[in-house]
Amino acid sequence: MGFSSVAEFDEAYASVQNVFAKGTTTSKRWRRQQLKRAWWMIEDNKDRISSALYTDLHRHRQESFLSDIAMVQADILRTLEKLDEWTGDEKPTRRDLFNFFGGTVIRKEPKGIALIIGAWNFPILLLLQPMVAAIAAGCTMILKPSDMAPATQDLLLDIIPQYLDRDAIRCISAGPQEMQYILERRYGHIFYTGSASVGKIVHAAAAKHLTPTTLELGGLVPAIVTATADIELSAKHVAATKFTNAGQICLNVNHVLVDPSVKEAFITSLIKHFATFMGSKPQAEHYTHIINIRNFDRLDTLLKQTKGQIVYGGSRNRETLFFAPTIVTNLDADDALLQTELFGPILPILESTLDQAITFTRQTETPLAIYAFMQSTSEKERILTETQSGGVTFNDCTLHVIAKDAPFGGSGGSGHGYYHGPYGIREFSDLRTVTNALPAWMEGVMAARYPPYSDVKLGKLVPVVKPGFDREGNDVSNGGWKRWIVGLGVLGEAWYLGCLCCDLRGWTSSC
Numbered sequence: 013m014g015f016s017s018v019a020e021f022d023e024a025y026a027s028v029q030n031v032f033a034k035g036t037t038t039s040k041r042w043r044r045q046q047l048k049r050a051w052w053m054i055e056d057n058k059d060r061i062s063s064a065l066y067t068d069l070h071r072h073r074q075e076s077f078l079s080d081i082a083m084v085q086a087d088i089l090r091t092l093e094k095l096d097e098w099t100g101d102e103k104p105t106r107r108d109l110f111n112f113f114g115g116t117v118i119r120k121e122p123k124g125i126a127l128i129i130g131a132w133n134f135p136i137l138l139l140l141q142p143m144v145a146a147i148a149a150g151c152t153m154i155l156k157p158s159d160m161a162p163a164t165q166d167l168l169l170d171i172i173p174q175y176l177d178r179d180a181i182r183c184i185s186a187g188p189q190e191m192q193y194i195l196e197r198r199y200g201h202i203f204y205t206g207s208a209s210v211g212k213i214v215h216a217a218a219a220k221h222l223t224p225t226t227l228e229l230g231g232l233v234p235a236i237v238t239a240t241a242d243i244e245l246s247a248k249h250v251a252a253t254k255f256t257n258a259g260q261i262c263l264n265v266n267h268v269l270v271d272p273s274v275k276e277a278f279i280t281s282l283i284k285h286f287a288t289f290m291g292s293k294p295q296a297e298h299y300t301h302i303i304n305i306r307n308f309d310r311l312d313t314l315l316k317q318t319k320g321q322i323v324y325g326g327s328r329n330r331e332t333l334f335f336a337p338t339i340v341t342n343l344d345a346d347d348a349l350l351q352t353e354l355f356g357p358i359l360p361i362l363e364s365t366l367d368q369a370i371t372f373t374r375q376t377e378t379p380l381a382i383y384a385f386m387q388s389t390s391e392k393e394r395i396l397t398e399t400q401s402g403g404v405t406f407n408d409c410t411l412h413v414i415a416k417d418a419p420f421g422g423s424g425g426s427g428h429g430y431y432h433g434p435y436g437i438r439e440f441s442d443l444r445t446v447t448n449a450l451p452a453w454m455e456g457v458m459a460a461r462y463p464p465y466s467d468v469k470l471g472k473l474v475p476v477v478k479p480g481f482d483r484e485g486n487d488v489s490n491g492g493w494k495r496w497i498v499g500l501g502v503l504g505e506a507w508y509l510g511c512l513c514c515d516l517r518g519w520t521s522s523c
């Protein structure tokens with residue numbers, strides 16, 4: 013299928029714009045219905061999804077069912093279950109008099125038209141999971157699957173209009189050139205998954221309209237293995253993660269930083285597990301291939317450039333795009349394999365103490381995740397306090413991404429914004445604080461707020477506050493300050509409280 017024409021895109025944009033203006037998508041009924049239909053869309057097309065993923069990636073059904081199918085369906089069911097709670101109004105503290113009398117609520121309102129741009133490595137999951145959040149938030153949307161997974165893209169273009177509201181949810185196809193035009197339009201939110209280089213293009217285009225973005229990017233995710241780790245299990249988890257989707261996962265282990273004292277044992281165990289996972293055939297049928305020749309050549313070049321030693325794998329076939337899991341060791345920190353995100357089945361192993369591993373990790377762009385294999389509590393604490401990353405899994409890989417109702421996203425160079433569970437809905441929602449005036453009968457105690465101003469009025473509006481800390485930040489005992497702190501930090505509240513104090517002391521008439 014070719015790319016959508018300008019006229020087709022314009023018609024899609026006008027349609028989702030009109031529907032949003034009518035308010036159709038804000039109804040809970042519409043949201044529930046679309047979520048349920050999305051669940052059935054996946055259910056009815058499981059086999060087609062799985063075979064499209066096989067065509068695009070030579071991926072085994074087991075991997076596809078777990079990720080692109082089961083994860084999206086589970087997400088839909090959880091969202092349906094929690095929809096009212098996650099989209100409901102929040103009530104800030106009622107111990108505040110303005111909130112109490114004003115009935116203050118924080119509404120979650122849909123941002124408008126969402127543009128969702130997916131990546132090719134999990135082309136269903138990475139498009140439909142943000143879509144679930146956007147539907148739940150009440151947005152209309154334009155979905156843009158990755159053109160690098162064409163079989164899956166064509167399937168999505170076929171089934172989305174069959175199941176979902178065609179006026180409110182449009183799926184279009186576009187390459188980099190078409191995207192220039194698409195990104196010129198104004199959206200309520202842009203949700204992008206992909207590389208940092210294209211993420212910068214998307215972010216710059218969004219900035220022209222001050223459109224908020226979620227950028228789900230990649231990076232150099234390290235596995236840090238110390239001498240206190242369970243070496244056998246650590247190697248098994250790293251090998252299994254690198255095997256999955258042939259390493260073409262944003263959250264995959266990019267490289268291993270392993271303590272010198274356990275390096276040999278770790279590599280021996282890695283080789284054993286890779287061999288088990290690959291099976292006896294030279295090119296395992298259940299192993300995913302590289303997405304296309306461009307990426308195959310990129311990986312091939314990197315492997316030719318390395319000054320390290322290949323101790324396992326290395327076999328590859330440009331015609332079938334098979335690229336074996338490949339362990340490279342005895343390399344330096346400035347090796348070609350450690351400069352960019354590999355996004356493939358090559359696994360460089362760098363000998364590093366924990367100090368060196370932390371220093372190395374701090375020198376790269378903030379990674380999407382860190383996998384730290386260690387039993388020592390103090391070592392774990394060092395990982396948390398001395399590094400930054402989107403998420404952390406200790407003694408396994410990628411588990412934090414499936415933590416129920418927990419946020420998933422990057423930090424710094426690996427992106428910004430979060431989704432999964434309530435966090436995705438938050439991303440596509442504006443928070444709108446709504447409150448009411450104080451009752452008219454309180455007007456008498458509010459006189460100090462009105463001009464003409466005076467120091468007397470100011471003194472009534474801003475009560476004396478004696479904090480429980482001194483200028484050096486030391487806590488000081490001050491039994492009396494707490495009764496003054498009720499309205500601290502909220503000037504508006506302070507003037508009300510000042511008036512109220514006056515009133516309570518019988519000074520109302522002079523306010």
Ligand code: NAD
Pocket residue numbers: 129130131132133134138156157158159160186187188189191192205206207208210211213214227228229230231261262263353355380422427
């Ligand atoms: P990519 O940046 O090439 O493409 C992503 C999307 O952007 C695709 O839909 C593509 O069609 C579109 N695109 C390409 N060029 C564009 C342009 N000039 N203007 C606008 N849009 C354009 O990324 P990819 O190769 O599909 O994915 C690989 C990268 O994505 C890796 O870096 C990986 O780490 C990252 N990734 C991150 C996550 C995450 O959740 N954080 C998930 C998957 C992949």
